[in-house]
Amino acid sequence: MMRDLYNALPDDRPITSISVVEELAGCPVNYTAVSKTHDQDIDADLYKDGFFRRVTRYLCHSKTEGYMGYIVENILIINDRDCRPTGFTIIEQTQDTGQKAFKKKQICYKAVPRHMASQSVTDIIILSRSKVAPEGFTLVGEMNGLCICYKPGPVPPAPTPNKSSAQPSSSPLPYGVNPAGGVSSSTGGNGALYPGLSPSRPAPQPPGGPVSGPLSPPPPLPPRNIGAPYNSPSHASRDTSTLYGPPQSALFGVPFTLNQKYVKSSQNGSTSNIPNPGKKSRQQVEDEYYYSFTLEQDVLQRPTS
Template sequence: MAGLSNFLFSLPGSLFSQQQQQQQQQNSIGTFNNDENNINDMSSMNDTSLPITGICLVSKPDNVPTGYECIRKVYGEPSRDADLMADSMLERKDRFLCITRIFPLAGNKAFVLEDIKIINERDIPPQNYTPLNETIDTRAKGTSKRTICVRLAERQAGMKCVCDIIFLYRHKRPPQFYTLIGDINGFQMCTKEGTVPPFRAIPPPPPPSNIYPNPTHHQSYAQTPKQNSKDDYSNIYTLGKKSEEKDILDGIPFTINPIYLTGNRNSANDLFGLDSYRILSPYDIEQYYPYDFHLERHSLSLL
């Protein structure tokens, strides 16, 4: 439970006064570090198919933590604020819910919002649920009469999660794919559920290629083969296969399709119309078409 509380309150200290920062450091282990979160690409913030990874309350919409978005307006009512705190006769109090879909958060907190409930203020939170009792910016009381409780779980691909939260007026019906959770300050909280997508790790860089070996200073690029024969010739610029390795094509006979062969006049080894072409061996190819990779080596030397 303490770990989940730290997760909820690991937000930027720049939003608070120095005294509140000291209090936050005493009550929380880690802070929400802007540099430690991948918030350069904010496209995930508007993708309601991704799981919510962080949730909190703020007293003012301008105090939204970095990387979070504020659910400021009522769904379908852009002129109405989704204020979750009832005003008293003496003062006005605002409460807004903020969420984020950034993964992972600071400190590699790999949690997702698995479920959310609304209970009466004096009720005991359900087991494994954490109440949002305070605002993250002023440490003031979260909400009155009703309390939002959240259940965070370690991220696992395929698990059920909450992907989006909206607020409606009581006479409104939830839109498609949204489920009514409960009432708070005259609004209906609705959530959209989904599943956690698999985590795609960044593939490691490919190993360096050995196609172009680095010659020594004494090696010439225009060497002539020493008494090369067709039997023992090997090309230094090609990749060889180890003796213990097996090719996937081993054992498959390479023959010409009979439709390309003449009828009964030619044998199976005679090509129809192609017998005039000369087939070159690797040694002949190197002799007729030499290439020393000088341009490639020169380009590498300039890097």
Template sequence: MYTGDLVSALPLPDERPVTSVAVVESVTGCPPGFTVVAKTYDQDTDADLWKDGFWRRETRYLCLSKTEGNSGHVVEEVAIVGERDMPPESHTPIPHTADTGSRAWKKKQIVYKVSPAETAIRFVVDVIVLSRQRSNPDGFSLLGELTMSFCVLRELNGLTVCCKYGTKARTPRRSAPAPPLPYTPSPGSSSNGLATPSGTDTLTQAHGGIEGVPFVINPKLSKSKELKHFTLNTSLMTLEELENLTNYDFKTEYAALQ
């Protein structure tokens, strides 16, 4: 098998955001829809976050879900606080185990912040536990302890916890489409795409701006009705005088058509 075939056969990492966090006492007690962090990332050993004494065996394991929790919300941040410290603003503590209802932590505890997916600056993709390694693996950030003004002490009961964060891709804003330009028929065509005579099309363009305006006679010409019985005695006019009276060259109309 070629190296390329081997790489393509490997499962792709799940880059979906974590939506909820829980703690269980037993690996088999992981709630439906959650995945338990049962082994350490560096040594593949037990990822028990309680680490009690020899006289009594008690365990705590972290569980992550990418389907449960509030719809439309993601885990934006995970942090460690002291057992008696108040969690930071907007952070949710995990006081009890999900399977048995027992006390979840001792001395220190994990808290997490849930935010709407639309406004979250980043989101948690994965959480791992390290047993010996104290430096963060590539792509992961060391989980620190939140104090009043700074972040220190990255260990939780002797183990180091790391988070992998993702950021949502910004969708570019689409500018509003420009308003359509007014349609102007090209010479030799009509609005339905059929060819028309050039003279008719020119006349249509010339009168396109007054469509819908009623045609009425100027009131100043209303007195012209009184001339309906007017008669012209042409018997007293010569032929030349009559032609001069009725001759009209239509220059104004021709100019309008052009």
């Protein structure tokens, strides 16, 4: 009974992903198929049947799948030969069979990071008789005699992690671990990494470091057998790679300096050669750096044999 009551409540969470399937049985996990029209409760097939067999297309949406932190902000219907609108992803194939999604018209949606969204799409319905969107819904367009509408809503705040589970209330360790960095001691200490814990003996000095006592000379090499090859076992060799300290990196000693043309410009008081990136609006940044991940989505949606 509680489950039925929960399902009857409106779900105002934002939609995070939209797809199209050929068969209702092929609706992906965690997706909801729009199988019936909202006004007449008939089949919500968005495809025009072929000459020799019936071809079906059903719209599906999810509120948990998709790219992490992204929500659907808008939905459009465009002609097949129109250019893809900036920031939108075209649903080109069915997710269950990999067939072409539609002919003549295409459905595309815009998914943006939650903090950049101006609105969210919380529900999608299909109308078979009415050409006007119900109250609270926005009309997208018409496909195969059916009208697609979506319900806009505000952008909900991002979920915050539970602070109580970030660190246990009690710890068997004599010190506490600070998530922001550093170690705090509950029993005092000398400020070391592990307060209250001291080694039983001092750590050995690294190679090349200070030596507390006189350095013993290395043992002499055994006499070389004249008749033996140079690399024979009788001619022992010593590894002296650590006698002069730890090995240096490949960039050791390479100076890092500013380009001379910028140095001369700053000394002369001129800043004409220094590039100025300028300020860009959110839409300009999105238009310039947007990447739809269409190829990656197509690869993930292809059925595996």
